[in-house]
Amino acid sequence: MQFSRLNLEPGRCARLALAMAGSLLLGNLAACSAGESDAPMINATLKVQAITQQGNCEDVGVKVSPVSILPGAPKLSNAKEFVTPMKLAKAADGVACTGEAKTIPMAPGKWKFLVMLPSGLASCERDIVASGNLTVGFTDGTEGCT
Numbered sequence: 001m002q003f004s005r006l007n008l009e010p011g012r013c014a015r016l017a018l019a020m021a022g023s024l025l026l027g028n029l030a031a032c033s034a035g036e037s038d039a040p041m042i043n044a045t046l047k048v049q050a051i052t053q054q055g056n057c058e059d060v061g062v063k064v065s066p067v068s069i070l071p072g073a074p075k076l077s078n079a080k081e082f083v084t085p086m087k088l089a090k091a092a093d094g095v096a097c098t099g100e101a102k103t104i105p106m107a108p109g110k111w112k113f114l115v116m117l118p119s120g121l122a123s124c125e126r127d128i129v130a131s132g133n134l135t136v137g138f139t140d141g142t143e144g145c146t
Contacts, residue, residue, distance in 0.1 A: 040130055041074055041076065041077060042074075042077065042105060042107075043102045043104070043105055043106065043134070044102070044106060044111075044126075044134045044135070044136055045103075045134060045135045045136070046084055046100065046101050046103060046113070046136050047099070047137040048060055048062070048086055048088060048097075048098065048100075048115060048117070048137075048138045048139075048140075049096060049097070049098050049137070049138070049139045049140060050088060050096070050097045050098075050140040051097065051140050051141075052090060052094070052095055052096070052097055053118055055094075057089060057097035057099075058097075058118075059085065059087050059099075060086050060116065060117070061083045061084065061085050061115070062083065062113055062115045062136075062138075063081070063082075063083050064081065064082055064083070064084060064103060064111055064113055065081040065111065066079055066080065066081065066107070066109060066110075066111055066112075067109070067110040067111060067112050067125055068109050068110045069107045069108070070107070072108075073107035073108055073109075074105070076105060077105045077106055077107040077108075078104050078105060078107060079107040079109075082103075082104060084101050084102075084103050085101070086099040086100070087099055087101075108128060108130065109128065109129075110126070110127050112124070112125050113125075113126060113136050113138075115138050117138065117140040118140055119141045122138045122142070122143065122144070122145065123144070124136070124145035126145070
């Protein structure tokens with residue numbers, strides 16, 4: 001048998017093959033992660049202030065659509081349209097409803113935010129980058145966002 005010529009026992013040969021397969025796997029994983037961007041994940045914070053509807057606060061969904069995505073986004077960041085659901089709770093004054101939610105990880109670039117409030121549709125575009133303003137606020141009765 002070939003094992004005797006290499007001076008390897010069958011059990012030792014199996015361990016050697018297993019060790020080689022493990023090192024190849026680790027090398028492949030390192031090569032895959034070396035190409036990924038080290039940029040941090042970007043999550044925007046969405047805030048809504050609305051007026052109660054017949055004494056109740058209605059939950060809303062903020063639609064987020066990409067306008068132009070910058071290159072070099074982290075691998076797990078989203079570059080497609082999505083909706084962030086938001087629960088609104090009655091404020092202490094009993095008239096206002098407020099809510100806050102974080103988006104899923106977003107690719108850096110220009111994004112459009114759209115929400116239906118009791119006074120109508122509110123929208124704005126915002127540059128979303130790691131070093132920028134990541135809070136997008138909507139107030140019922142006010143155009144655009146803050």
